[in-house]
Amino acid sequence: MHISSPPSPSPNSNSNANPSPEPSQTLTLENHSSVSDLTSLLSDELLLSILSKLPISQHFTISLVCKRWLKLLGRLVRSLKLLDWDFLESGRLVYRFPNLDSVDLIHACIRSPGNSGIVVTHKFVSVHLDSLFLTGGFICSEDLLSSDLIDEGLRVVALNCPNLRKIGVVAGSELGLGFVAKECLTLQELELHCCNDQILRGISGFRNLQIVKLVGSIDGFYDSVVSDIGLTILAQGCSRLVNLELCGCEGSYDGIKAIGQCCQMLEELSLCDHRMDGGWLSALSFCGNLRTLRLQSCKNIDPSPGPDEHLGSCPTLEELHLQHCQMRNKQSVKALFLVCEAVRELCFQDCWGLEDDVFRLASIFRRVKVLSLEECSLLTVGGLDSVIVSWVELQRLRVISCNNIKDTEVTPALATLFCSLKELKWQPDWRSLLSSGLEETGVGKRGGRFFKRG
Structure with missing residues (x-):
């Protein structure tokens, strides 16, 4: 690879003459006709280092390039x-x-x-x-x-x-x-x-x-x-x-x-x-x-x-x-x-x-600090309330797809507990209105507010 630079001006040249435009730098690549694959000039270690930087999703496509690349990529598989x-x-x-x-x-x-x-x-x-x-x-x-x-x-x-x-x-x-x-x-x-x-x-x-x-x-x-x-x-x-x-x-x-x-x-x-x-x-x-x-x-x-x-x-x-x-x-x-x-x-x-x-x-x-209930279809709010209200260290509660747990049956004691939790995920069923309202009230976060009973 050679880079040609513009010639320096001659000392005898007329400085008042209109200067000719400077030729731009040109890049010339020598013809390596004897090398059919330029990557063959790279060592296995260097080429392997390059291939290891590529996403795994591209490894299969890259392995089809040649037998050498196929073998090198095999060394990357763990x-x-x-x-x-x-x-x-x-x-x-x-x-x-x-x-x-x-x-x-x-x-x-x-x-x-x-x-x-x-x-x-x-x-x-x-x-x-x-x-x-x-x-x-x-x-x-x-x-x-x-x-x-x-x-x-x-x-x-x-x-x-x-x-x-x-x-x-x-x-x-x-x-x-x-x-x-x-x-x-x-x-x-x-x-x-x-x-x-x-x-x-x-x-x-x-x-x-x-x-x-x-x-x-x-x-x-x-x-x-x-x-x-x-x-x-x-x-x-x-x-x-x-x-x-x-x-x-x-x-x-x-x-x-x-x-x-x-x-x-x-x-x-x-x-x-x-x-x-x-x-x-x-x-x-x-x-x-x-x-x-x-x-x-x-x-x-x-x-x-x-x-x-x-x-x-x-x-x-x-x-x-x-x-x-x-x-x-x-x-x-x-x-x-x-x-x-x-x-x-x-x-x-x-x-x-x-x-x-x-x-x-x-x-x-x-x-208990963390309670997770998922697909517990026989459990009701009454059973849940009778247990977790007494857990003074409870910090996180997840209730997912428990169809017998109803929003309308949430007790004041349970509502008060919700306010003190660090994390609350309440989705007992797809009809739950409480789950969408919790995001606006801040329930499930320290310092959050809960709704008032009518």
Whole structure:
């Protein structure tokens, strides 16, 4: 690249003569006829740095430019969800994406017709079905890859992705998990579907796991059993657990107790569609640092919690979330509330049987600062008022899609409480006039005013 400048005036030139116009600067690019691709002059590191500045949404288009750009962009990919097991088995996955730190193999472990227009989706997994589908289960044992094939895939991933931090897989065996535990020393998050007690023996090799999600039995999808034996193996092998999610797992007091005693750093525990035996609630008192407890899609909380004096409590618990849970058994609900007496944030979402009498059991709580109610169609203003008016520390309230809560039934005590809240979201149904009027009155903010009764 050359820049030509105007010539300097000659000393003998006539200064009185009309000056000729100065030529403008010109830019000339030399002809690099020998170089067909100018980006080939850039090193891989420099070109990779340039490509990394581009939006991820443009990566696919850019990868079509040439093979070199395709390979370089593969080095930028950190997380991948595999849909075709052949892509892993052929070696193309680790060749194309050598710097992966998160791999989801779950969908690839299930044989399903990819071109089918019929898709069955569960919160944890989705599968394609063909027209010859027979009732009895969406996933049969024949639909899962063999454990030997999955183990070999895990070995390939472990050897080529030593910096792996998260992996999700279906079934496999103790041997496959052992490969990952040996090679991927930095692995922190594991999601294991269709697992059982025997497979969990391979989890003892993971020393740095902090987040574990175990999916045992799911009606129509998986039919495997995680019992107290598996929970004890998990507890003894993963003492650094911070977050544990158990889905469709069996067990009892002994399994939860082992987790509480061995995993002393556990802060969040989630149970989805659990099949726990009666009495498991009292084992939560062994979780000395538990901050958050989530119950999702549980057909029962604890069928036989035992005497109140034997339940114990979780003094460090701050959040209790219940979503799509069966709450018709007052004894089990009361036991849960007693164990979680210290809770600061309480959330109910579409819980069956949460009527006024059941909600009044929440009077046990005295330190609640945040309450969220969503799709609780049986709850009325009377049940709400009888509980939250006594919560002197309440700061935030959300009432969404609770059709039996009416604006016209709001009591003066409840109206006064609204004025003192830091945050209020009141949308019990689409006909609510109060929700639109709150914005003008300033209710839900410190110092706000409320309407006067006529």
